[in-house]
Amino acid sequence: MSKTDKDENLVSRRTVVTQLGLGAAAIAGCSSDAIPETPGTAPPAPPRDTEQPYQPGDASTPDVAPPPVLTAAELLAPIDTIVVLMMENRSFDHFFGALQLDTKYANRTTISGLGGKESNPDKNGKDVAVFRLGDFTVADPPHSWDEVHAQWNEGKNNGFVKAHAGADERDVMGYHDRSQIPFYYWLADNYTICDNWYSSVLGPTWPNRYYLHSATSYGKKTNTPIVSALPDSVWDRMKAAKKTYKNYYAGAISWYFGGYVGKLSTMNPGAQISEFFADAKAGKLPNFSIIDPDFLSNDDHPSHDIRTGQAFVATIYEALAKSPQWDRLLFVITYDEHGGFFDHVAPPTAKDEYVEFQQRGIRVPAIVIGGRVKRGAVVSTVLEHSSVAATLGTRFKIASLSKRMDESNDLSSCIDPLLVDKGQAAPAGMPVITMSLKQALVERVGESSQPELERMVADGTIPKALVDSRSHEERIRTWLSQGEKLGAIRLF
Numbered sequence: 001m002s003k004t005d006k007d008e009n010l011v012s013r014r015t016v017v018t019q020l021g022l023g024a025a026a027i028a029g030c031s032s033d034a035i036p037e038t039p040g041t042a043p044p045a046p047p048r049d050t051e052q053p054y055q056p057g058d059a060s061t062p063d064v065a066p067p068p069v070l071t072a073a074e075l076l077a078p079i080d081t082i083v084v085l086m087m088e089n090r091s092f093d094h095f096f097g098a099l100q101l102d103t104k105y106a107n108r109t110t111i112s113g114l115g116g117k118e119s120n121p122d123k124n125g126k127d128v129a130v131f132r133l134g135d136f137t138v139a140d141p142p143h144s145w146d147e148v149h150a151q152w153n154e155g156k157n158n159g160f161v162k163a164h165a166g167a168d169e170r171d172v173m174g175y176h177d178r179s180q181i182p183f184y185y186w187l188a189d190n191y192t193i194c195d196n197w198y199s200s201v202l203g204p205t206w207p208n209r210y211y212l213h214s215a216t217s218y219g220k221k222t223n224t225p226i227v228s229a230l231p232d233s234v235w236d237r238m239k240a241a242k243k244t245y246k247n248y249y250a251g252a253i254s255w256y257f258g259g260y261v262g263k264l265s266t267m268n269p270g271a272q273i274s275e276f277f278a279d280a281k282a283g284k285l286p287n288f289s290i291i292d293p294d295f296l297s298n299d300d301h302p303s304h305d306i307r308t309g310q311a312f313v314a315t316i317y318e319a320l321a322k323s324p325q326w327d328r329l330l331f332v333i334t335y336d337e338h339g340g341f342f343d344h345v346a347p348p349t350a351k352d353e354y355v356e357f358q359q360r361g362i363r364v365p366a367i368v369i370g371g372r373v374k375r376g377a378v379v380s381t382v383l384e385h386s387s388v389a390a391t392l393g394t395r396f397k398i399a400s401l402s403k404r405m406d407e408s409n410d411l412s413s414c415i416d417p418l419l420v421d422k423g424q425a426a427p428a429g430m431p432v433i434t435m436s437l438k439q440a441l442v443e444r445v446g447e448s449s450q451p452e453l454e455r456m457v458a459d460g461t462i463p464k465a466l467v468d469s470r471s472h473e474e475r476i477r478t479w480l481s482q483g484e485k486l487g488a489i490r491l492f
Contacts, residue, residue, distance in 0.1 A: 072412035088301035089339025133174025141340025199361030215405035237398035244286035283324030301449030315483035321426035371423030
């Protein structure tokens with residue numbers, strides 16, 4: 001889809017017929033920035049065919065009226081609260097490629113996943129095929145600017161194994177399935193999975209997180225802060241638009257504290273994760289927020305245990321699903337970059353002020369969630385991290401940050417036109433994440449995925465007053481206790 005996809009959204013006859021049988025209702029209330037709702041329970045909605053538009057005059061459904069054709073602004077109009085959780089370092093195929101092989105997944109024939117025979121050559125030219133990975137705590141593959149470009153290899157996507165040459169090289173071709181990350185697969189069954197969401201940069205974490213916050217990295221290729229010529233960000237734009245915003249974080253600090261250290265005196269959206277849970281419960285979430293995981297434990301960055309990451313994401317989801325703001329909320333889960341793991345889809349190019357950044361990065365997992373989104377859908381609109389800023393532009397009229405923001409599609413393609421007037425309650429049946437307390441508090445905890453942030457804390461570049469000085473265990477227990485109370489996780 002192109003930029004023009006923002007201005008119209010067609011749904012299939014199958015979608016219309018499916019919706020006519022659902023009958024789920026939203027419960028409206030009131031708050032300062034969003035209309036609250038007390039979510040009830042409903043069975044998971046049937047899958048939707050979002051890629052075949054309604055064809056007028058088809059005799060097969062003569063009594064069904066076509067769905068409304070709405071602009072992007074009209075589709076996003078009911079959304080007053082946008083929450084983005086950006087995790088770390090997994091590719092789409094690594095987490096969701098197995099959906100194409102999954103007989104339980106309704107859209108297995110249409111999603112762009114794994115056929116099961118994809119491979120990459122090793123340094124000796126021997127093919128290493130994709131396989132089901134049994135290790136939840138693999139070694140960290142390389143993912144710097146040069147290494148990622150070698151993995152991409154001008155769109156051949158055949159350099160992943162070579163870049164990780166050595167004892168663990170086979171791991172980059174591994175994938176996880178429903179039995180290993182059941183919560184994510186349940187989300188795919190019930191909400192909208194985006195199989196064309198790309199990282200913004202063929203490079204590491206920081207440049208990609210800059211694109212989430214500013215729709216540009218200002219030419220930065222490495223994990224280093226911008227300390228001069230300080231760029232504007234979505235936070236500045238939301239402030240100018242007189243909208244509310246927060247950057248919640250589960251660790252000692254947020255990524256913003258390091259990436260935008262030079263702006264902290266004039267713009268600091270940071271708030272600890274305990275504040276998120278309080279805001280969600282009270283119906284006081286801001287118009288826009290980004291959630292940072294704990295970069296020492298639950299961010300999914302290798303070698304952190306992905307079961308801990310699932311527990312954290314499930315806790316965030318359940319807090320939102322039970323929030324009074326659910327009916328008018330859009331929750332986006334995505335990953336900063338692929339982390340060196342294989343993906344078979346060659347990323348497209350984009351407009352950008354910086355020539356070397358006109359090539360988008362490798363595809364990453366992305367799910368869009370809420371009472372107004374398409375249920376059980378695959379949306380193949382080209383999306384990336386700058387699509388978040390584009391969505392804020394459409395919904396809240398924030399001013400442009402970059403050419404990339406201007407070109408990026410917003411998230412309106414994930415909204416069901418038939419749910420614009422009345423959203424649906426969160427579905428029942430979410431799998432509970434079961435894990436040991438030792439696993440959560442000790443195993444693979446303390447191995448920082450952001451050593452640059454750690455150095456900035458240690459040398460005082462990030463002011464001590466901003467650092468949560470509690471121990472790892474105390475911080476982890478903050479969200480674990482919430483997860484137990486919400487019923488998202490079960491500890492033993």
